[in-house]
Amino acid sequence: MGTSRDLFFLTILLFSSILFVELSSVPDPSFYDYLRESGLPAGIVPKGVTDFSIDVKTGQFTVTLPVPCDAKFENQFHFDYNISGILSDGRIGNLSGVTQKELFLWFAVKGIHVDPESSGLIHFDVGVADKQLSLSLFESPRDCTAAGSKPKTVDLSRSRDLKKQSGDIQSIFGPPRNRWTVSS
Template identity: 30%
Template structure:
């Protein structure tokens, strides 16, 4: 049988390991907090993100949703695939994959989002559309976007 003196170092080591692991988990920001760290509003991503990875050195990221997600914003139909990826830096999302907008009857990929002061510009290549950053203060919900309350009360 082990003596209390021989168990004590094991218990202290286990406690330190548990504490450092718990602190590392607690310090990992949510994907929405990570967006804000790069000066973007949380509303660029819908609710329901299941996981994400971010390489802080390169800015490469990948975001996972439980399923594809569609909703309308300011007259535009948006579609998010279950995996979204790209490169993030302060005020700029580039090489974006997994987000598209319906233009007339076809879906076109949004490839870049930039923030210029209080404006967000969404680019599909040669065309872009600008929106006030305040429109994205909250995350949209799949199916109803930012206007879910009117659907629930209607």
């Protein structure tokens, strides 16, 4: 009959096998899990992430969607095929691949952060402006409808884009007119 030593090693071997099976069946974290872990809502990226990579030391990430798409929150957002940035505690910096529509203009979203005072707000940095929306809008990932082409964006940090945009606005409404006429 086996000794207690043999029984001990058999128990350890059995326990190790069970632990290995349980650990190997745990799914890898999704990109949405990384967002939540960083204090951001999962819904800032739409449903359908097909692939992602993240450097957990630097926070540098790339997310791949099946197609460029649009999603409506309070405002309309456009997501490119690839989205990249740097993920840190409660924020994403150096963001590319996301644009937001305000009135009839599209703005590149350069960063996202959650208000640290628990005000329930999330901020979208579009250069010199900061758009605040309710955090509850982004609790879970939304469906995203395929988009035809990437919208033309305005970079508010570059005066050349501002001048061009004002020219575009003028072309929509026609040439400037003198509203006051003087009759003699």
